Amino acid sequence: MFQVMTKLCAVVALSSKKNCGEISIREKKSFFPSVAKKKRNKKKFANLSKRNSDTKARITRTKYDWIQNARTGGTSYNVDGEPLVVVVQDERGQHGNHGGGGWADLVEESGGGTGERVFGAAKAEYSAQWADGVTRTVSDSETATAPRAPVTLAAFTRRALSSPAVLLHEARALGVFHVKWLLGGPLVAVASPKVATVVLSKHFQADRFALNFDAKSILVHNGPEHKRDKQILLKLFNPLPASSSASAKRPSPTLDNLIDHIHSRLNSEVFPELNTASSSSNLPIDLAPIFEELFVDVFALWCLGLDPNISTFNDDEAIKRREKIVDAKRCLANLTFIVPTGITWYFDRLRTFVPFTEYLMLPGHRDYLIRRNGKARARTIIDAEYIEIVKEYKESNGKRRGGLIGALIEETLTRQALEKSKEAAKEEQGGEDEQTNPKAAVDDDAADTVPEIQVKDWENIFGLLEDVQIAGQMPLYSLIPHTLYLLSHNPAAQKQILTDLSKLSSTRPISRSSQPQILPSLDAFILETLRTCPPLATTYSRMSATNRFKLPDGWNLPSKTHVAVDLLSTLRDVDSFGADADQFSPARFNGFLPYQPTYEVPAAEVNAAVKAALKIGDSTAVPLKTAFVPFGNGVYACPAQRLALDVVKIVVGEVLRRFEVLPASASSRAGENGCTAIIAGMEEFGYEHGGVLRHLEGCPVVVKKRK
């Protein structure tokens, strides 16, 4: 035990160094600032920018020097007054044909001396990455001698990192490939369902190892470790046997516990708050902070296996302790990621070495610095709770908490028992004299003592808890208020959903099993919200396995290029989603319900899609079903696709049953095309702090209690 504690303390010490920021409920509510506050923030930001302008100028200069030097053609122009530089790859497009390849070669070949300076550091990172033991292979049939077209790359302006409107606008101007800047090096973003189909397939490895190897487990693991963790999560989040029909939902205490937490919180806080708003005639209420609080707290309670119902604690001490833990979790969960878009964890690693303000200035960084200290304290509280969990496990004779922690402990024990029985079977096969039944031997052991869980397994469990909390809560508190906000501008859709909802028992809460296919109108509305307002702007980055890998239409990227899929632009591709891709039209999903999670699509179908996408000269669009990737696709796709949609349906359904949601102001764009007007330009949205899509005013609506 002492050893476990010591090692856990070491983990605590290590991780507390890198976590940061505290946020109270009050602060969190003010996340969506008033206009006056926004102005103040702008001023603060401007001052800080000035102080750091030297550093900023140096970085910008180096970056653009490099591009200019690397350029062998193409143009440099402005998008909305900001410089935007286009890089055209060598006309021969031969980066794939001379061994090492990579960006350094691209620069050298193009005659850019500056490139070496900028990429000195990047080169070192790359070799470290290749030393990570992950084998990257590509079969002969997937190689190409030379691409047909030169790769045109263009750098986004900085504003595209925080504004979906600018991201869409620039992505359109730049075409399939564009570049984001990361550590002074490029991250190529692709925006085409055809290319996304290939980049998200197994041929491209997620390479998150080198820049963030120390704390966030599955988000940083690759290869076998990632595979093992991912299998655990897929099993926990999808308790359906592959063969059964989608409507026959298997009970799962772990997932039902999450839904219980959500119902409990809706009843105790959200509905009373909406009731109050409803009685204060037509005063708008901001939905986004309400659901942000709900999900941060619910995920904290669920992950740590704390009871959904606080009244079961009858002593003040227990209540205080629980609140302290939830507060600390809330603090850690918020603002861990500070850079918009899905590539933010790189900065965790980077900030160990470089003061944040020196490498990237973004709105929000000042808040980040202020909150950093509070996070260290929160980290200590949570790590003490982890130690308590280990102690409880050891001392309570096998009695465990519920929630996600309970399920992960259970999984770990099952895996251990399986490994033990395999070992025993091996020994037996090896000609041992003793004729023992290995299974019985394991069971006998288990009956006497609580099976020991190794330190590395505890670390893995706690790592998974943190990953799931971060990965799960953010997209949910983005998507749910956005769905309700869009519904407030579409009374007809709201009416239809209410009609569907009336088919459910009005006295029982909506559950995982009660809501499956009888809410097609809500299903379609949610999917269309996901398509037009994807919570994550990009997938996590992938690395091209080889510089000879040919992408659709003959595009070729140098090896080891970091590639991410720009989901926002991809999900509006006209070829795949039709000429009305910029229209909000839930009906486009009518033929695709129920939604089939990407991990349930048969391998043969996936391979065929990749093959079709790779066909040179074939301009056929990727079909809607394959192009729809708000959860990513392939090995690193979201493992909770079905669960996420269930949660959104349950929460939105429960709110709509009780309240009518109306636009906050009379001038709002209500009616059939209201949603289209909102999503077309995306001016109302931003990528803030957490890296997820947020409505900048917090989704203001008026709520009216239903009779």
Ligand code: HEM
């Ligand atoms: C509407 C809600 C959600 C959306 C849109 C969403 C989207 C995504 C996306 C785009 C990725 C990255 C995929 C890639 O790089 O290709 C991802 C990964 C992930 N998501 Fe979700 N997600 C949602 C809800 C959830 C929930 C509720 C959970 C957990 C309960 C969850 C757990 C995860 C995890 C653990 C990963 C990392 C997977 C890996 O590394 O292999 N997500 N999600």
